[in-house]
Amino acid sequence: LNQSSSEICPAFKTYKKRWIWIFFSPVSSSGALRWKDCLQQKASEAFLRQQAAAPNLRKLVYGSVAEAGDSGEDEEEELGGLFRVSRPQKSKKFTANSLDCSRFDPETSHNWDGEEMLNSIRDCFVTGKWEEGQDAA
Amino acid sequence: MASHGLDYDGCNFFRQRLVLSTLSGKRVKIKNIRSRDDNPGLRDFEASFIRLLDKVTNGSRIEINQTGTVLFYQPGLLNGGSVEHDCNPQRSIGYYLEALLMLAPFMKNSLKATLKGVTNDPVDPTVDLLKSTALPLMKKFGIDGEGFDLKVVKRGMAPGGGGEVLFTCPVRRTIRPVQLTDPGKIKRIRGVAYSVRVSPQMANRIVESTRAVLNQFIPDIYIFTDHMKGANSGKSPGFGLTLVAETLSGSFFSAEMSSTPQGQGDPILPEDLGRNCAKLLLEEIHRGGCVDSPNQSLALLLMTLGQQDVSKVLLGPLSPYTIEFLRHIRDFFQIMFKIEVQKPLEDERKGGDKVLMTCVGVGYSNINKTLK
Known part of the structure; x- marks a missing residue:
């Protein structure tokens, strides 16, 4: 059921849970199957929304300054002065011992067989359209 | 904190940390290197990288604990000169060379490195790629002239290796600030x-x-x-x-x-x-951008170490490796970049979003270089 849809759009994954919930929910009304309408469109809208709300890059890179300051105190937290709180590994820890490589391979590469994708970079070449005030000479 | 050096966890971004430590002179301690792995500690290629670092510097202190899960590094002076190194074939020469490219301009004597090992493998940027992208990039920062060359003498594919590369680089006292904002067609x-x-x-x-x-x-x-x-x-x-x-x-x-x-x-x-x-x-x-993705961190390093003037470089999306590099630059040099996203115009067909990176260099000058 899900294989083809997840290829269409990465945002499908976040929607999947809700769909399954709807699918198995006991409520059955005339609109029960309407969620299937224009799934691709909904998914792509959700994806675009997520893209538009991309967090401030500076925050992504450096984090907020306050956060970096007090992270040291939390680690020494103790319960009843006897046990240390064992926290689940933060996401950062998962990458701490992964491969040290400068290559940047995107997980989802664009489909370069389609004309649409090829057109999206046409103007990067001298054969593409030139801005006003510039020319090949 | 600075006097005790910097503490990190894990073996990822190993080269960045040691390179920035060498350039900034700050001590670094890396803990928990594969500490939960079945085969804990440093791998052979990392040990080989440390040996290479030891060859190009003078007076470095390196301490590794018995299991190899903790590394302490106190950098010495970058000496350079003629160096020959057998690079461990677990990683290609590109792995070692990327670090040497960052260090070479700041050495006391111009570097002449003969590296032996795997020249091409699918994991790391190969020697051919670095030759045709990293070298022209460094030239823009004023690192050029006679004896700036990278030559594949013998080619050795993974896993056997047997290749040989000759890298020569002149030294510079200061790095020129750059404004690379238009990639051109x-x-x-x-x-x-x-x-x-x-x-x-x-x-x-x-x-x-x-x-x-x-x-x-x-x-x-x-x-x-x-x-x-x-x-x-x-x-x-x-x-x-x-x-x-x-x-x-x-x-x-x-x-x-x-x-x-x-x-x-x-x-x-x-x-x-x-x-x-x-x-x-x-x-x-x-x-897109003015620098391709494997060389983003090299460009950012040279911007950081430039004279005290504004440098601007337009990049494509930042790779995870580059993002971590930016954090490390903040740790070692207290430089934070201004990061602006540039969205493509409506009717433009020039690919995706770009990122404009701006910073003021720390005014790093090569104190090792002898004045003539």
């Missing part, structure tokens, strides 16, 4: 299709399928075929392709693919390799 595409210990026809087959994809955009494509024989062909068979697109303003985009190392996974047809590599190049062009 791509005027030509060049490439090298190499093959060793297989039929020389392989390279020709790669070239043909690559041209089929790229000819849709530009006619000026030339892909050299490089077939090394005999003593220059290393120990393992293999083939591969490096593609470089050059723009009018002298920026370079690159992509590359190597055949699967002998005895590791499914073999790949040269036709498929050519086609896929061409698509990787298109992906890199879509990302």
Whole structure:
């Protein structure tokens, strides 16, 4: 059921849970199957929304300054002065011992067989359209 | 905190930390190196990297605990000179060379490094790629002149290796600040299709399928075929392709693919390799910017170490490696970049979002260099 849809759009994954919930929910009304309408469109809208709300890059890179300051105190937290709180590994820890490589391979590469994708970079070449005030000479 | 040096966890970004430590003179301690792994501690290639670092510096102190899970590094002075190193074949020479490129301009004597090992593998940027992208980039920062060269003397494919590379780099006292904000349009595409210990026809087959994809955009494509024989062909068979697109303003985009190392996974047809590599190049062009993705961190380092003036560089999307590098630059040099996202215009067909990086250099000057 899900294989083809997840290829269409990465945002499908976040929607999947809700769909399954709807699918198995006991409520059955005339609109029960309407969620299937224009799934691709909904998914792509959700994806675009997520893209538009991309967090401030500076925050992504450096984090907020306050956060970096007090992270040291939390680690020494103790319960009843006897046990240390064992926290689940933060996401950062998962990458701490992964491969040290400068290559940047995107997980989802664009489909370069389609004309649409090829057109999206046409103007990067001298054969593409030139801005006003510039020319090949 | 600074007097005690910096503490990190894990073996990822190993080279960044040691390189920045060497340049800034700050001590660094890396803990928990694969501490939960079945085979804990440093790997052979990391040990080999430390030995290389030890060869180009003078007076470095390196302490590793018994299991190899903790490393303490106190950097010495960057000495340079003639260095010969057998790079561990677990990683290709590109792994070691990326770090040397960052260190070489700041040495006391100009570096002449002979590196032996694997020149091409599918994991790291290969020597051919660094030669055609990293060197022109460094020239923009004022590192050029006589004896700035990278030469593949012998080619050695993974896993056997047996290749040899000669890297020479002059020293500079200061680094020039740059303003690279306009990538310009791509005027030509060049490439090298190499093959060793297989039929020389392989390279020709790669070239043909690559041209089929790229000819849709530009006619000026030339892909050299490089077939090394005999003593220059290393120990393992293999083939591969490096593609470089050059723009009018002298920026370079690159992509590359190597055949699967002998005895590791499914073999790949040269036709498929050519086609896929061409698509990787298109992906890199879509990302855009003035510096291609494997060299982002090198550009950012040279911006940081420039004279006390504003440097601007337009990049494509930041790679995870680069993001971590920015954090490390903040730790070692207290420099934070101004990061602005540039969205493409409505009717523009120039790929995705770009990122404009701005910073003021720390005014680093090479105190090791002898004045003449």
